[in-house]
Amino acid sequence: MRAGPRQIWLCADDYGIAPGVNGAIRELIARERINATSVMVAAPHLGEAEAGALDLLNSGNTRAALGLHVTLTAPFTPLSPGFAPLREGSFPPLGEMMRLAIARRLQPELLAIEIATQLRAFLDAFGRPPDFLDGHQHVQLFPQVRDAFLKVMAEAAPHAWVRQCGRANSLRRLHDRKALVLDILSMAFRRRAERLGLATNTAFAGAYAFTPKANFGKIFPRFLAGLPDGGLIMCHPGLVDAELQRLDSLTTLREREFAYFNSDEFPKLLARQGVELARPAGNDGETA
Secondary structure: OOOOOEEEEEEEEEEOOOHHHHHHHHHHHHOOOOOEEEEOOOOOOOOHHHHHHHHHOOOOOOOOEEEEEEOOOOOOOOOOOOOOOOEOOEOOOHHHHHHHHHOOOOOHHHHHHHHHHHHHHHHHHHOOOOOEEEEHHHHHHOOOHHHHHHHHHHHHOOOOEEOOOOOOHHHOOOOOHHHHHHHHHHHHHHHHHHHOOOEEOOOEEOOOOOOOOOOHHHHHHHHHOOOOOOOEEEEOOOOOOHHHHHHOOOOHHHHHHHHHHHOOHHHHHHHHHOEEEOOOOOOOOOOO
């Protein structure tokens, strides 16, 4: 066990979804308020300039781990030809995608092709494999998807680590339905990853009810309490623009998260809790 402060990952999801989100994430990385971001290559705002601006933050001194945010739900569209099922040219909505996966009505070969295509798009954008992989809306945990996801990863990015979404025992609250579902799905996911020799984060936090009344400054300390060394907290900082409003229902809460991470209170909380952001090892796909 590492002596001293707990080292954790604070990962901003959805880089590429909209300019306001991209800019906010880059600012937090530059200020060393987060140490990882998950990139949506299937989103409309990961052009050469946006990828280059993110990669530039790691030049000389690696500030953040860069991951692939595998995307398989609406309103986004596949990168591979022939993917099915589609709904008006896009992936199915989250609820339908989960029902199809549980009923095992997805096509494993098409899933693997799409995931591999997104991985290749990341390689094209950044010139190297991702440091880690995860899934938009936790789709990597779904039955059928998890097998294709882990198979592609084991073959094409075996030195990366993968996000599992199971909480530490001390953080488990049975009344938190969303987190409980993630705990259950992560059990099988971790077993499969271990059999393939793939590393995972030790524990997960960051899920909360995205309601207008949510007070992120009061919620965030709960994520740190009991999170072990090597744990990961998911976050969604950003600035709202028209493109984000068009593509995603999570809007103003992103600005609250962004403001909190930029606040003086955030680093003080980390110090009080005995937590530091892990230092990425460098552009070699390994954890710190």
